[in-house]
Amino acid sequence: MIFHGQPFEVVAVLENTGRAPFTEEHSLTLQFGGVSDAQRPVARLNPGETLSVTAPAKPVAAPGTAQVTCTATWHPLPAAEETIPAPAETVRAEGRFRVFAAPAQVPAERAMNRELQILGDTIVLQNQHARVILTEGGAGAVLFEVADAGGYRRLAAAPSLCELCLGDTPAELGKPEVGAIAGGCQVKLPVQGVAASITVRLRLSPGDGLLNVAVELNAAADIGVRALRGPAVLVGDGGRGEHKLTGLLPGLEYLAADEPSSSTRDFAPALALRLVPDPYKVCIPLMAVESEDGLVGLLWDQTAKWHAERFMASALFASPNFLDGQANHRLQLFVPSGPDLIQENQLLSTAPYALAAGQTMTLEQQVLLRPKGNVLDAIDAWTQIYHGLPEPQPHPRDFEAELALSRWGFMHSVWDEKTSKSRHCVGWPDQNAPNFATLLLTDALVTKDAAGAAEARRHAGEAGLASNNCCHIMRSTAPFVAGHLDGAYAALRAGVYGAIGGMGADGSWRYHPDAERTSLGEDGAAELGTCAGSASAIWRWARMTGDPEAIAAGRKALAFMDRFVVPAGAQGWECPIHEPDILAAAHAIRAYVDAFVTTGDAAYLTKATYWARSGLPFCYFWDDPAKPGMRYATIPVLGSTYFTHSWLGVPVQWCGLVYAYALQQLAPYDGSRDWKKVAEGITVSGMYQQFGDERPELKGCYPDGWYGRFTQRNAPFINPEDVILNYLALRGLDPEVQTAIAKVGNESFHLSSGARIGDVKLVDNSLTFTLTAPPGAVSCTMLPFVATPAAVALAGKPASTGPDLDAPGVNTMYDGGNAVLFLKVSHGADPVRVVVDGLRHGEPGMGAPKRSRTFP
Numbered sequence: 001m002i003f004h005g006q007p008f009e010v011v012a013v014l015e016n017t018g019r020a021p022f023t024e025e026h027s028l029t030l031q032f033g034g035v036s037d038a039q040r041p042v043a044r045l046n047p048g049e050t051l052s053v054t055a056p057a058k059p060v061a062a063p064g065t066a067q068v069t070c071t072a073t074w075h076p077l078p079a080a081e082e083t084i085p086a087p088a089e090t091v092r093a094e095g096r097f098r099v100f101a102a103p104a105q106v107p108a109e110r111a112m113n114r115e116l117q118i119l120g121d122t123i124v125l126q127n128q129h130a131r132v133i134l135t136e137g138g139a140g141a142v143l144f145e146v147a148d149a150g151g152y153r154r155l156a157a158a159p160s161l162c163e164l165c166l167g168d169t170p171a172e173l174g175k176p177e178v179g180a181i182a183g184g185c186q187v188k189l190p191v192q193g194v195a196a197s198i199t200v201r202l203r204l205s206p207g208d209g210l211l212n213v214a215v216e217l218n219a220a221a222d223i224g225v226r227a228l229r230g231p232a233v234l235v236g237d238g239g240r241g242e243h244k245l246t247g248l249l250p251g252l253e254y255l256a257a258d259e260p261s262s263s264t265r266d267f268a269p270a271l272a273l274r275l276v277p278d279p280y281k282v283c284i285p286l287m288a289v290e291s292e293d294g295l296v297g298l299l300w301d302q303t304a305k306w307h308a309e310r311f312m313a314s315a316l317f318a319s320p321n322f323l324d325g326q327a328n329h330r331l332q333l334f335v336p337s338g339p340d341l342i343q344e345n346q347l348l349s350t351a352p353y354a355l356a357a358g359q360t361m362t363l364e365q366q367v368l369l370r371p372k373g374n375v376l377d378a379i380d381a382w383t384q385i386y387h388g389l390p391e392p393q394p395h396p397r398d399f400e401a402e403l404a405l406s407r408w409g410f411m412h413s414v415w416d417e418k419t420s421k422s423r424h425c426v427g428w429p430d431q432n433a434p435n436f437a438t439l440l441l442t443d444a445l446v447t448k449d450a451a452g453a454a455e456a457r458r459h460a461g462e463a464g465l466a467s468n469n470c471c472h473i474m475r476s477t478a479p480f481v482a483g484h485l486d487g488a489y490a491a492l493r494a495g496v497y498g499a500i501g502g503m504g505a506d507g508s509w510r511y512h513p514d515a516e517r518t519s520l521g522e523d524g525a526a527e528l529g530t531c532a533g534s535a536s537a538i539w540r541w542a543r544m545t546g547d548p549e550a551i552a553a554g555r556k557a558l559a560f561m562d563r564f565v566v567p568a569g570a571q572g573w574e575c576p577i578h579e580p581d582i583l584a585a586a587h588a589i590r591a592y593v594d595a596f597v598t599t600g601d602a603a604y605l606t607k608a609t610y611w612a613r614s615g616l617p618f619c620y621f622w623d624d625p626a627k628p629g630m631r632y633a634t635i636p637v638l639g640s641t642y643f644t645h646s647w648l649g650v651p652v653q654w655c656g657l658v659y660a661y662a663l664q665q666l667a668p669y670d671g672s673r674d675w676k677k678v679a680e681g682i683t684v685s686g687m688y689q690q691f692g693d694e695r696p697e698l699k700g701c702y703p704d705g706w707y708g709r710f711t712q713r714n715a716p717f718i719n720p721e722d723v724i725l726n727y728l729a730l731r732g733l734d735p736e737v738q739t740a741i742a743k744v745g746n747e748s749f750h751l752s753s754g755a756r757i758g759d760v761k762l763v764d765n766s767l768t769f770t771l772t773a774p775p776g777a778v779s780c781t782m783l784p785f786v787a788t789p790a791a792v793a794l795a796g797k798p799a800s801t802g803p804d805l806d807a808p809g810v811n812t813m814y815d816g817g818n819a820v821l822f823l824k825v826s827h828g829a830d831p832v833r834v835v836v837d838g839l840r841h842g843e844p845g846m847g848a849p850k851r852s853r854t855f856p
Contacts, residue, residue: 001141001157001237003102004063010036012053012070012093013325016045026074033069034094035060063101063136069094098159100141103133108151114206116185118178125184125202126152130209130369132202134161138176138187142231143238146209146294146369154238155369156296156328158231161187161200162215163334165227165348173198184212195220195357198228209369210381217361224352229334230365233298234321240291241327242320246565247290248375249274249317250617251283252648254580254638256566261319266579266639271646275323275345279312279337280709281649283635284621287317287331288368288378297368297378298331301386302622306335307353307361313337316347333365339709376613380673382621389674390621392681393631396688402727403447405690406720409700410436411459414470414719424470425716426701433470434478436460438735439724441481445774446733466491471721472654473661475540480737480754485780486805486813486822493818496541499534500553507560509534511569511577519643521577527569528611529584530577531561536587539594543739545784546750551598558595561588562607567614571637579639583655585615589662596669597739609670615659619682620651627710629688632681634659651706653686657722664729665736676730683726689713690723742767749786749839753823755779758831767839770831780805783821783836788814790838794825817845 002008012030022028022045030040030053038055045051060066070093076086104122114127123134131152133143141159145152164171174190184203191197196219203212217228236242247255252274255261264272279302288297298315305311314337319329336342336353343350355361368381383389397405414423421430437460444453444460466476466488479488503509511525535557542550570583592608595601618638623631634656640646660682663675689706691698691713700720703713728734739752742762751757755771773779792799792812802810805822813822819842825832 001100001159001234002060002066002097003100003141004060005102007059008057009054010057010068010070011325011327012055013050014042014045014053014072015050016047019047021046022074025077028072028074030055031071031073032057033071034067036068060099063099063140065096066099067094067096100159101136103135103143106131106133110147110151114183114204116180123178123185123187125204125211127204127206129207130204130211132204132211134187138178138200139173139189144211144233144296144367144369146371148371153293155294156233156235156239156367157237158233161213161231162189162198163227163229163232164191164196164198164217164225165229166191166194166223166225166352168226168348194223196223208381209371210385211367211369212364213367214362214364217355219355219357219359219361221357223355225336225355225361226348226352227334227336228361228363229332230363231367232316232330232332233296233367234326235289235296235319235329235331236291236293237326237328239293242329243291244319244329245290245292246288246375247319247329248286248288248378248617249277249282249315250286250379251281251620251635252277252638253317253319254566254614254617255319260322261317262322266576266637266643267646268640268643271640271644273345274648275318276314276316276342276347278339278344278649278709279314280339280624282315283617283619284379284382285313285315286378286382287315288375289319289329289331290373290375295368295370295373295375295377296331297366297375297381298333299366299368299378299382299385300333300364304362304364306337306363307355307359310336310338313363313365314342333363335361335363376610376616379613379616389677390631390681392677392684393623393628393688395684396628399727399731400448402687402724403443404449404452405692405700406724406727407440407443407447407452407456407700409690409720410440411455413697413699413701413717415459422470423719425704425718426698428716431469432467434467434482435469435471435474435476436719436721438474438477438481439721439728441777442728442733442735443724445777446728466495470719472658473722473725474736475537477735477737477754480752480780481735481778483778483780483806483824485782485824486815486820489782489815489818489820489822492541493547496538496547496550499537500550502534503553503557507531507556507558511572513572513577517572517574520572520575521569525569525577526560527577527584528561528564528567528588529570529581530572531557532584532587532591533570535561536591536594539591539598543594543598544737544750544752544782546598546741546748547784554591554595554598558591558604558607561591567611574641575637576639576643579637580617581637581639581655582615582618582634582659583636585611585618586655586659586662589615589659589666593662593665593669598741605669608666609672612663612666612670612673612675615663616678618659619656619678620685624710629685629706630710632656632678632685633689633706633710634682634685647705649709651685651689651710652704653682653689653702653706654704654718654722656682657686657726660726661722661729664726664734679726680730683723683730686723686726690720691717740769742769747841749783749841751781751783753779753781755781755825755827755832757781759833762839765837765839767836768833770833771825771827772831773825773827775827775829777827779825779827781823781825781834783823785819785841785843786821787819787840787842788816789821789836791835792821792823792837793835794823795832799823819844 172192285302422433440456444456479485567584588611596604633651636652636655660679701717740757755773799812
């Protein structure tokens, strides 16, 4: 934005389109003209290289149009046989640009209350948080400022309040009429040459830096509209320019540092442009950019009608502003919008939209101005404006029906009757999936369907293995609800110590692609997603056992993960490793939650909450009423598979369901947001995506991808684990291993069980607690790192001890090699009270793995 009487700079972009470099011998020089008389030599320019050259310009004396020219001159090098130098060659370019009227001198003091001032042709709307300045009586530039200790500072600017295109170019607008309205002002602009006018109403929120901008086009005669646009908010103009810390357009862009939007890092060039996306690809209707100057956001309601029954606005996002070639970031909304009216990355509707005489077209948005804040704060602002986190859609079926549907999926759609094994997806290879047994046993305990319960128990069978086959979320729960925990303990620990052994000295796990995946990321790359899954496994074990070596390793892992800002890199089997990824956020949440539960360190809970917030840009906060299940559908990555298969606008609900379950782990500890509501919304969307009787062979399963703007469910078709596990957890029936930590002074004992643990007390080396589970359930419990107890009592009776926990009549076992006390309880209607006397710490004996690594 260039104002009369103020200094500015001009930039020339020079590209070598030839096959040889320019060197000092060519004497390549740029000579500016018009508003600048600077001269700039260029020492070298390689083939294909682009160079931006900046030069100072002279202030323009008056508003209007100015011109700049740039002439590139060089001397071709003579051939060896030539003796006469070739004449100099030149290339000339020129451009014309608008010079805006500078605003009047505005008092620097902060306003304590909301107020409107009209200072000649300058209009000022301000409160103690923000200020908006309109120049040229409302027909010129708009300045967006935020309050600071010294008054106000600029965060962004716009060349106009609005634009109207009836043809290919913006229409001329006449002299504005300005008036005060409740909470702000309105500017009425006649449209030159047609019987129409535009009214722009601006209202500044009294308690925040939030500006409501409502643009209304009124037609007095029939007109055809190609575009009605709100202000082009140029973030950084007059401030940090193109530098930013983070940028966000949920569902499409999640940018760290100075990453550019519409880049080819995660897409083939033909798919990379995301300047104006299909409106169905926008997950949360907002755009935001954060810099050291502050936070600017543009927020709107994607379901608001702009004419008749038409809804959805088109978003324009360029960060930095490659569209205008400017050192800022352009955020803008416009209508008409919709896949049938405008093509992606176009700024005008395909054909004029008919607006009849007497009709109006409206476009409303909020401009968020904050002195500081992360782009995720714009999501919080959106929920505050638009009535909180969206409510989940009505459940498509009740609890019993969902149990029955998912039970069918486990017992038929992904079950191989010949091998008595399960499949991860319909038609995939069969495997033992012991965690499926956990879900079926839980189903059998809570369903009112006696026949279904019996069938579920039959399919569960013996489920004592520690395998996580066929599951996205569940981790070795079966031994805690079906037995063989004493045998599974070593396998569980071995898996964790394998993860510790694979950790780098700096606390990282890095990407090492095979020959087929070298294009997806450089060898040795690290992202949150390359680390968080292993860190989560270690911290789960640390939470369940109190293992000091796992705690030390886990601390080092999280210290490395603290450097990341954007969740990325969890799906390197097919996705470019640096693209934003909701699965990375999910694994990080669970790692930090378990770290908090284990250590009590509040910093870990803060990070868990941050990563929970970072998953929201992948979730749909709005929906088309004609597309049930769209609300809270979740995009897996803001990128592609192998650069050519785009996931933008294509929910992959299993990724979101992994995130939803992580939110349920966080919810008991963080009340800053209603994480259970988000988890429910994602789960309900998954329920809508499940197949019913219309596809018996797929019944209970759901698609890997939901294509065609939420109309087409594509293979592979995934088992019901992610849906039913979340649904059970929402009802307080989560089969995940529960942990209680008994502490006295600096001593702590970790107690983990397949039952609910309550009333934990540790007094004089006597530990008491209760175990609760549905009647008929069997639970296994472990108390690691303890010496042989003096006595154990269950429900007031001495425990029966033996070398095999699963032997008839045996309900306790002490494993001296691993220093673990195991218990097995058959549950009735009442909680079972457990007393462990003579409790002391103990170290694993000969059966423990060698501890060859230490972690400071």
